[in-house]
Amino acid sequence: MKRPAVFRSAAADAGLSVTPVAVSRWSRTASAFTGVSVVVVAGLAAVPFVIGGPAEQPLITLLTFVAMASLWNLLAGFSGLTSFGQNAFIGVGAYALYLVAAHGVNPFLGILLAAIVGAVVALPVSALVLRLTGGYFAVATLVVASVFQIVATLSPSVGGTTGVSVPGLAGYSDVLREALIYWATLIVAVASVAGVYLLVRRTFGLDARAVGSDPVAAASSGVRVGRIRLLAFVVAAGGTGAVGALIALQTLYVEPTSVFSIQYSVDMLFMVLIGGMATIEGPILGALVLFLLQETLSAYGAWYLVIVGGLAVVATLIASRGIWGFASERLGWSLLPVGYRVRPADSGRGRGRRPNPP
Amino acid sequence: MNWVNAVIQGMLLGGQYALIACGLSLAFGVMRIVNLAHGDLAVCGAYLGLVLSSVLGVPVWVTLPLLLPAAFAVGMGLQVLLFGRALRHGVLAPVLVTFGLSVMIENLLQVAATSDPRGLNGGALTLASFHITSGITVSWLFLTAFLTACAVLSCLQLLLSRTSWGRKVRATADDLDTARLVGIRVRPVFATVAGIAVATAALAGVFIGTIGTFDPQAGTNTLIFAFEAVVIGGIGSLWGTLVGGVALGITQVVVGELNQAYAVLAVHLLFLAVLTVRPGGLFTSHQSAAEARGAGGAGGLRGFQVVGRVRGMRGRGAPG
Numbered sequence: 001m002k003r004p005a006v007f008r009s010a011a012a013d014a015g016l017s018v019t020p021v022a023v024s025r026w027s028r029t030a031s032a033f034t035g036v037s038v039v040v041v042a043g044l045a046a047v048p049f050v051i052g053g054p055a056e057q058p059l060i061t062l063l064t065f066v067a068m069a070s071l072w073n074l075l076a077g078f079s080g081l082t083s084f085g086q087n088a089f090i091g092v093g094a095y096a097l098y099l100v101a102a103h104g105v106n107p108f109l110g111i112l113l114a115a116i117v118g119a120v121v122a123l124p125v126s127a128l129v130l131r132l133t134g135g136y137f138a139v140a141t142l143v144v145a146s147v148f149q150i151v152a153t154l155s156p157s158v159g160g161t162t163g164v165s166v167p168g169l170a171g172y173s174d175v176l177r178e179a180l181i182y183w184a185t186l187i188v189a190v191a192s193v194a195g196v197y198l199l200v201r202r203t204f205g206l207d208a209r210a211v212g213s214d215p216v217a218a219a220s221s222g223v224r225v226g227r228i229r230l231l232a233f234v235v236a237a238g239g240t241g242a243v244g245a246l247i248a249l250q251t252l253y254v255e256p257t258s259v260f261s262i263q264y265s266v267d268m269l270f271m272v273l274i275g276g277m278a279t280i281e282g283p284i285l286g287a288l289v290l291f292l293l294q295e296t297l298s299a300y301g302a303w304y305l306v307i308v309g310g311l312a313v314v315a316t317l318i319a320s321r322g323i324w325g326f327a328s329e330r331l332g333w334s335l336l337p338v339g340y341r342v343r344p345a346d347s348g349r350g351r352g353r354r355p356n357p358p
Numbered sequence: 359m360n361w362v363n364a365v366i367q368g369m370l371l372g373g374q375y376a377l378i379a380c381g382l383s384l385a386f387g388v389m390r391i392v393n394l395a396h397g398d399l400a401v402c403g404a405y406l407g408l409v410l411s412s413v414l415g416v417p418v419w420v421t422l423p424l425l426l427p428a429a430f431a432v433g434m435g436l437q438v439l440l441f442g443r444a445l446r447h448g449v450l451a452p453v454l455v456t457f458g459l460s461v462m463i464e465n466l467l468q469v470a471a472t473s474d475p476r477g478l479n480g481g482a483l484t485l486a487s488f489h490i491t492s493g494i495t496v497s498w499l500f501l502t503a504f505l506t507a508c509a510v511l512s513c514l515q516l517l518l519s520r521t522s523w524g525r526k527v528r529a530t531a532d533d534l535d536t537a538r539l540v541g542i543r544v545r546p547v548f549a550t551v552a553g554i555a556v557a558t559a560a561l562a563g564v565f566i567g568t569i570g571t572f573d574p575q576a577g578t579n580t581l582i583f584a585f586e587a588v589v590i591g592g593i594g595s596l597w598g599t600l601v602g603g604v605a606l607g608i609t610q611v612v613v614g615e616l617n618q619a620y621a622v623l624a625v626h627l628l629f630l631a632v633l634t635v636r637p638g639g640l641f642t643s644h645q646s647a648a649e650a651r652g653a654g655g656a657g658g659l660r661g662f663q664v665v666g667r668v669r670g671m672r673g674r675g676a677p678g
Binding site for chain 2: 076080082084128136139140144147150153262266269303305306308309316320
């Protein structure tokens with residue numbers, strides 16, 4: 001590990017008594033956690049060999065949740081873009097996968113193409129919806145999702161209201177197909193988390209959080225608000241497109257009412273709120289919570305969603321930083337730090353009292 | 359003659375959209391809250407009307423004296439319990455809270471009333487109609503809905519421009535902190551505004567339920583239409599909302615005349631087109647003029663924040 005850089009300010013050079021500070025972005029906890037997560041991902045990758053079928057299905061659901069939550073967190077948590085129309089890009093990804101697979105492309109390669117299609121579709125959409133902020137942006141994204149759904153319904157080439165089944169998977173045996181879908185989901189989930197993490201650690205992360213908390217103040221400090229929003233929107237749309245393609249592969253059938261279901265947006269909102277907005281760890285925890293809730297409560301049908309909606313409201317009002325925000329505040333942990341940690345230089349590598357800024 | 363008929367029917371349909379939308383517009387103008395549960399609250403109003411009218415055995419109109427105060431109380435309660443608290447948590451919290459509320463309402467209705475579509479008992483008014491010419495028949499129910507929308511908008515406009523309550527609302531909408539400084543108690547103002555917003559939503563829900571059918575999931579589409587009416591008309595402008603609603607209604611009926619499958623798509627595309635060409639809505643300049651004069655009922659209800667060159671720099675405290 002690199003030693004933290006020590007900065008001396010001009011005031012200190014001038015002989016004024018200013019405590020020199022050390023700025024670090026990493027910690028021993030974070031190193032340990034990175035090690036653990038590498039082991040966990042390796043373990044997850046080995047699941048099809050070791051346990052096989054029965055473990056794959058629930059893990060696929062969980063990993064899909066992780067990817068959706070991390071991407072929505074990039075939008076809403078970091079950049080302040082509360083889109084409830086991300087189901088539009090789930091749908092776009094699913095239909096993109098169908099279309100490329102129907103043209104003979106390998107469906108697993110199709111996931112990558114679906115991500116590209118999602119990002120490309122997001123460009124014109126962003127030109128419209130990014131004119132709005134807050135709640136107006138949220139409803140405009142609902143409109144966009146509705147438009148996409150109607151267009152899919154009115155297009156006979158993709159099966160209209162009845163939908164289409166995904167071709168190109170007949171060549172695989174059931175066991176192999178299941179394992180390949182599992183690995184693809186694992187790759188998309190890890191890429192989403194790691195991608196968002198690396199993106200947010202760059203200057204983009206600081207800019208995005210500035211834009212998210214106050215766009216006017218951010219603009220006046222020289223942040224290019226439009227560009228930051230556009231980048232967040234397009235990256236999230238591309239990732240969500242890949243998730244949509246995965247969902248199409250998992251269900252093997254693409255039908256407008258299910259792939260454009262607003263349920264996906266509700267799930268994303270819930271996971272990020274419960275786990276903790278604008279943290280990398282939060283959405284992963286939130287995905288786990290939603291997964292467990294779904295496993296235990298889905299038999300109750302609508303009541304399950306009443307609970308999900310209610311918990312989202314309570315989380316926003318009472319614990320606005322989510323489970324992870326609460327835990328990291330108490331424990332002083334930051335497993336995947338995205339901020340800067342400033343402490344007096346002479347206290348060395350001791351325990352800093354300040355956790356990362358939210 | 360078909361086209362004239364379509365335009366007339368569309369205009370009347372637009373009245374309903376404006377009726378749902380005016381509460382959304384008012385709540386945003388004053389509290390800067392986009393209530394994503396607004397459509398669901400309208401649907402709740404329809405269900406409440408269904409329960410009351412079937413328990414009392416009367417047409418739903420007779421239950422309005424019970425229903426509207428109840429809706430008003432619900433609105434005040436929601437403001438005090440949820441929206442007011444959410445507003446103190448920053449810009450994002452109201453969006454998240456109202457969306458969570460919307461999910462809760464839809465699924466509670468699902469549990470309580472199943473997903474069967476319902477209709478309301480509108481009494482003799484439901485089927486009554488009159489002829490303008492041989493080809494044009496106007497339903498009294500549609501006309502009542504349209505006139506009710508006009509009446510509600512006029513009342514709101516008068517309340518805002520002529521009463522002391524209206525002055526407080528406009529002052530609060532203009533600048534929250536200054537309003538507090540000059541001694542306006544903001545919370546009661548917010549609570550009454552939320553009450554009125556929910557009561558108008560419930561009234562609109564009763565009309566929707568009498569004219570067509572409704573089910574627990576109808577709220578999201580209701581919200582989207584109301585929102586489109588607000589944006590097309592120009593946010594914060596109450597009469598603009600009526601024009602927006604009418605534009606939506608005419609588009610829907612005229613395109614529906616050509617091909618029913620494209621009617622809703624056409625409405626959404628109209629909205630997106632207005633958003634592209636005039637993101638501030640059709641009545642921005644009029645509204646800004648009213649603002650500059652400091653006159654006009656909703657003149658103080660400033661437009662939403664448009665991120666962009668000039669208007670993006672208008673913070674909450676900037677002079678309008």
